[in-house]
Amino acid sequence: MSRSLRPFLLSALVCVLGMLAGCGDGFDSNPGIPVEPKPKPGACAVDQDCPDPALFFCNTAQSRCEPACRTRADCGSSRRNEYALLMCDTPMGCECDMNRCVAALCSADADCEVDEVCRDGACVAPPASVLAASCQVTPDVVIGRPGTSVVFSVWVRDAAGRPVVPRDGIAWEARAPMVKGGGSGARVALSLGEPGVDREAVTVRVGSAVCSANVTVLSPEVPAGGIRVLVVDELTGRSLPLTTVAISNEKGEVLDTALTGLDGAAWVPASGTVGVTAFHPDFGYLTLARHDVEEGRDLRLALRRNPLDLSGGLQVDFVEPRVATPPPSTTQSRLRLGLTGLSVPGLFSEVSTETLLGFEREVEVDAGGTRRLSLPSGTALWVEGAVAPRASAPGVAGVCDLSLSGVLEPELSIAMGACGTRSAWAVTGGLPVEELPLNAFDLGMDPLLLLGRLLVLSPDFHSAVVRDASFRLVPTPGLVEGAPRPDAVTYPENVSLDFEGVRLAFPFAVRVPALPRYRGAYLDRAYVLSTVAAPGRGLVPLGLGAAANVAPADPNTDADSRLGQPGVMSVRMAPAHHGLEGQPYRLLMGASSRAARDDASAGVATSLVVADLAGPLFDPSGEHPVQTSSGFLPIPEDVRYNFDGAVEAQELGPRELRGEVEGPATLIRVVFTNRLGRRWTVLVSPDDLGDGVRVPRAPMGTEDRTFFGDHQGSRSLLRTEVLQVTGRDSRDGLGPSRLASADGPGLDHVGDLTRAASSLDVGRPEVAWLYPELEGQRLSRGSAVRVRVTGFRLGTSAGADGRVRIVVRGDAKGCEEVLVSDTATSPTSGEVELRLPASCSGLGVSLIASLEDPEGRLLRPAVSALRGVDIP
Known part of the structure; x- marks a missing residue:
C-alpha cells in the first residue's frame, strides 16, 4: 500500500498529451x-x-x-x-x-429574475413540487441525547429518478416527542427531545412524496463512577454493537473494558484522566487520549469502516454530444478527455489512496498509431469519432435503498458495508494538443499542476454530475491472503455522464496564503479545488486551479502568466448543477512538497486551507481575488513515536507519542496503518502531545494495528495530521474532548468544521537488498554490497534517524568487522553501498542489513533484511 496520497493521480492525462503531441x-x-x-x-x-x-x-x-x-x-x-x-x-x-x-451562466437563484430559479446554470421557471415522486432525508438515522441540534436535509427525485430542486412546497414535521420543531425548505435544524425510539420521528413532505428519519434519543442520565460511550458508523449514523470500549491509564495500561449493546452504547467504569478507545474489527480503531472524565461523562465516537476490506464503485460512460460532420478541411484527429470520480465524504485523508481517481491500468489509444498508456481507471482518453472507453470510479460504503439492484434488505446491506450512494462527477473537454504548454514539462511533469493550468486557459471544459449514484461493494479479493486487490473487482452498476454538461464558466482568482516549509524548503506545488458540499454525499469537485512555487521558491506561488501577481492563482469552475443547487460552495487550497520524490528518506508533506465561497465569480482578470482568513498550518515534522512496548528509546517511554506543533492547531490525529489498510487513529490535543501520551495496548484477542501485521512484527505506517477545527464562531477552537462530547458538534462532522489541516506521512523505515540480488548468490572477496533505505534519514546529526549496518553471520572467516554507513550514495533512491572486508569468506553465510539509531542501538522492532550468499 502506498504511503502517499498520490499527488500524481492524473499522471496519465498529461504524460499522454505530451506523447500524442504530434497526433493531429x-x-x-x-x-x-x-x-x-x-x-x-x-x-x-x-x-x-x-x-x-x-x-x-x-x-x-x-x-x-x-x-x-x-x-x-x-x-x-x-x-x-x-x-x-x-x-x-x-x-x-x-x-x-x-x-x-x-x-453567461447563473450560479444561484439570486442571479435570475424574481419568478425564476437557477438550474444547471440557466434561469428557468421553478420546478413544481408536484414533480416530486420520491425523497430521501439525510441523515436518515440519528442517535443522540436530549437537546442536541441536528440539521436535516432532503434530496428529491422525480418519477424517472432524476434530481429535482423545488423552491417551495417542502414542509418538515416532528411526529414524535423525540424531536422538537419543524420548518420548511431543503434544510432544517431540529432539536432532540424525550428519550425513546421512533422510525418516523421526523418527516418531510414534498408534493406527494413523503420520507422520514429514524431517531433514537438516549437517556440523559449517566450512572456515576464511569462514562457512557456511544459508538456509531461515521458515514451512516448507525450504531455499532459489539464494539469493545477500553479505558486506559496514562501508562497505556487497560483498566477496564465493555461491549456496546444494540444501541451502540456502553457504560465503563472510569475516573480521572483516561484514554478511551473503541475497537471494532471492521472499522478503524479510535483513541481519545487524556480525556478528563469530570469534564465529560457522555461521549460519542464515530468510526470509519476499514477502507480495503470491501471494494466497489461505478462504471462510467461518457455520452458524446451530437455534432454535425465537420467540413472536409477540418477532418483531423481530435483528442477527448473524461476525468471522473465519486464524491468524498468527511476528511480527504480518511479515503484510501486508490479511492480518489481509481487504479492504474494499461489502455490502448489509436492516435497516429496505437499506443499503450498507463491511466488511472477514472480517466478516459480517446480520439473523436471513436467509442469513448468506460472509466470506473471507486467509492466508499454508505447508505442505499431498494432502488439499487440486488438490494433486498437495505438496512442489512448498510450494516454490512455492502452498498453506498455518492455523487458521480466528471470534468470533460476537448484538448487542442498543438496548443499544450510543452515547456511546462520542465517542471517535473507534475500532471495536477498542468491540468490546473489547462483548465483555466480554456472555456471549453465542462462539468457533469449524477447526484444520486448507488453502487454495491464486495469483499476485496486477496484480503484473506494478506494482499488485497481492490483493482480486481468488477463494478456491475454504471452511470452515464454527459461529455459536455455544464461549462466551467467562472474563471476567477484566489489569493493563496503563505506556503509553509518542509525540511527547510517551501512547499513547491499549490492547487485550489472548487467543490460543492452535498449532505450525505460529500464534496463534489466542480473545478480546479494550480500553480508552482519554483521561481523563486518563497512563501508565494509563482506569478500567473495572465494575472502577473505572485501568490495569486487562477481557478475555473462550474456552478452547482444537476440537483446540487442551493448547497454550499467550498474551496480547498492545498500545497504539497515533492521532497519525497527527490529524497527516499522524506515523507509526503501536505497542507490544506478550507474556505467557504459565497458563489462562483466571473473575474478572469483577477481584480477581486478570493481571500481566506485562515493560513496554512506548519508541517508536523517534530512528532515521534516509540513503537517498542517494553523499553525507552530516544527519550520516549514505551508506546509513547510526543511532539511539538506550531500554529493555531486544535486537534492532532496520529494514524497508524497496517498492511491491510486497517487504521488506528489517536486523537490528542496539541498541549497533551507536547507532554507525551501513551498509546494503549490492544486488549487480548484484538489486533494491534500499530504493527504492520507481517511475520516480522514490524512497525506500521505512520501519518500525523494537525487540524484547526472551529465552531460557528471561528474563534471557538474545538479540541478532541469537545468534539467527542455527546452534546458537542460530533467527530463525524470534523470534515465540515476543519478550517486548515497539515499532514506528514512518514510511512515506515525499510531496508532492502539491491546487491547481491539473489538468495545464495556467489560473491568475490571484497565485493561491494548495496542496500536501499527508505523512510529513514541517514546521519547522526540533529534531525537524523540513524545509520545502516551490515554484519556477516554464519561459518565465515575474517568477517568480524561491522560495516556502517550514515550517508546514501543516491539520496533519491536511498541507495547505500558498503564494501566487504577482503579477508571475509565463507559458504552459506548470511548478510544482515539493519537500521540503528544515532546512538548505535538497533531499532525496535527491528528493521532488517537478510541475504544468504557464498564467498569462496
Whole structure:
C-alpha cells in the first residue's frame, strides 16, 4: 500500500498529451457558438481574412472565423450590429471569456429574475413540487441525547429518478416527542427531545412524496463512577454493537473494558484522566487520549469502516454530444478527455489512496498509431469519432435503498458495508494538443499542476454530475491472503455522464496564503479545488486551479502568466448543477512538497486551507481575488513515536507519542496503518502531545494495528495530521474532548468544521537488498554490497534517524568487522553501498542489513533484511 496520497493521480492525462503531441490538429474550441453569423464569414487563414478582426478571430485548426471579443460589450448586439450573436440576445447575455463570446451562466437563484430559479446554470421557471415522486432525508438515522441540534436535509427525485430542486412546497414535521420543531425548505435544524425510539420521528413532505428519519434519543442520565460511550458508523449514523470500549491509564495500561449493546452504547467504569478507545474489527480503531472524565461523562465516537476490506464503485460512460460532420478541411484527429470520480465524504485523508481517481491500468489509444498508456481507471482518453472507453470510479460504503439492484434488505446491506450512494462527477473537454504548454514539462511533469493550468486557459471544459449514484461493494479479493486487490473487482452498476454538461464558466482568482516549509524548503506545488458540499454525499469537485512555487521558491506561488501577481492563482469552475443547487460552495487550497520524490528518506508533506465561497465569480482578470482568513498550518515534522512496548528509546517511554506543533492547531490525529489498510487513529490535543501520551495496548484477542501485521512484527505506517477545527464562531477552537462530547458538534462532522489541516506521512523505515540480488548468490572477496533505505534519514546529526549496518553471520572467516554507513550514495533512491572486508569468506553465510539509531542501538522492532550468499 502506498504511503502517499498520490499527488500524481492524473499522471496519465498529461504524460499522454505530451506523447500524442504530434497526433493531429486541435479541436473546435467553440462548439457552443453559432457558425453562421450574419453575414456568414468565409474560410480564413489569418484574422485579417475575417469580416472584422476586432469582432472575429481565425480558428486556424478549423480554418474558419469565430466570434471574438476584448470586453463583454463586444458580445452585445449594439457593438456587433449585423454580426450579432443570437445566444447573447438573452437576459443573461454573454461574457467575454479568453477573448471569446460565450453564453453567461447563473450560479444561484439570486442571479435570475424574481419568478425564476437557477438550474444547471440557466434561469428557468421553478420546478413544481408536484414533480416530486420520491425523497430521501439525510441523515436518515440519528442517535443522540436530549437537546442536541441536528440539521436535516432532503434530496428529491422525480418519477424517472432524476434530481429535482423545488423552491417551495417542502414542509418538515416532528411526529414524535423525540424531536422538537419543524420548518420548511431543503434544510432544517431540529432539536432532540424525550428519550425513546421512533422510525418516523421526523418527516418531510414534498408534493406527494413523503420520507422520514429514524431517531433514537438516549437517556440523559449517566450512572456515576464511569462514562457512557456511544459508538456509531461515521458515514451512516448507525450504531455499532459489539464494539469493545477500553479505558486506559496514562501508562497505556487497560483498566477496564465493555461491549456496546444494540444501541451502540456502553457504560465503563472510569475516573480521572483516561484514554478511551473503541475497537471494532471492521472499522478503524479510535483513541481519545487524556480525556478528563469530570469534564465529560457522555461521549460519542464515530468510526470509519476499514477502507480495503470491501471494494466497489461505478462504471462510467461518457455520452458524446451530437455534432454535425465537420467540413472536409477540418477532418483531423481530435483528442477527448473524461476525468471522473465519486464524491468524498468527511476528511480527504480518511479515503484510501486508490479511492480518489481509481487504479492504474494499461489502455490502448489509436492516435497516429496505437499506443499503450498507463491511466488511472477514472480517466478516459480517446480520439473523436471513436467509442469513448468506460472509466470506473471507486467509492466508499454508505447508505442505499431498494432502488439499487440486488438490494433486498437495505438496512442489512448498510450494516454490512455492502452498498453506498455518492455523487458521480466528471470534468470533460476537448484538448487542442498543438496548443499544450510543452515547456511546462520542465517542471517535473507534475500532471495536477498542468491540468490546473489547462483548465483555466480554456472555456471549453465542462462539468457533469449524477447526484444520486448507488453502487454495491464486495469483499476485496486477496484480503484473506494478506494482499488485497481492490483493482480486481468488477463494478456491475454504471452511470452515464454527459461529455459536455455544464461549462466551467467562472474563471476567477484566489489569493493563496503563505506556503509553509518542509525540511527547510517551501512547499513547491499549490492547487485550489472548487467543490460543492452535498449532505450525505460529500464534496463534489466542480473545478480546479494550480500553480508552482519554483521561481523563486518563497512563501508565494509563482506569478500567473495572465494575472502577473505572485501568490495569486487562477481557478475555473462550474456552478452547482444537476440537483446540487442551493448547497454550499467550498474551496480547498492545498500545497504539497515533492521532497519525497527527490529524497527516499522524506515523507509526503501536505497542507490544506478550507474556505467557504459565497458563489462562483466571473473575474478572469483577477481584480477581486478570493481571500481566506485562515493560513496554512506548519508541517508536523517534530512528532515521534516509540513503537517498542517494553523499553525507552530516544527519550520516549514505551508506546509513547510526543511532539511539538506550531500554529493555531486544535486537534492532532496520529494514524497508524497496517498492511491491510486497517487504521488506528489517536486523537490528542496539541498541549497533551507536547507532554507525551501513551498509546494503549490492544486488549487480548484484538489486533494491534500499530504493527504492520507481517511475520516480522514490524512497525506500521505512520501519518500525523494537525487540524484547526472551529465552531460557528471561528474563534471557538474545538479540541478532541469537545468534539467527542455527546452534546458537542460530533467527530463525524470534523470534515465540515476543519478550517486548515497539515499532514506528514512518514510511512515506515525499510531496508532492502539491491546487491547481491539473489538468495545464495556467489560473491568475490571484497565485493561491494548495496542496500536501499527508505523512510529513514541517514546521519547522526540533529534531525537524523540513524545509520545502516551490515554484519556477516554464519561459518565465515575474517568477517568480524561491522560495516556502517550514515550517508546514501543516491539520496533519491536511498541507495547505500558498503564494501566487504577482503579477508571475509565463507559458504552459506548470511548478510544482515539493519537500521540503528544515532546512538548505535538497533531499532525496535527491528528493521532488517537478510541475504544468504557464498564467498569462496
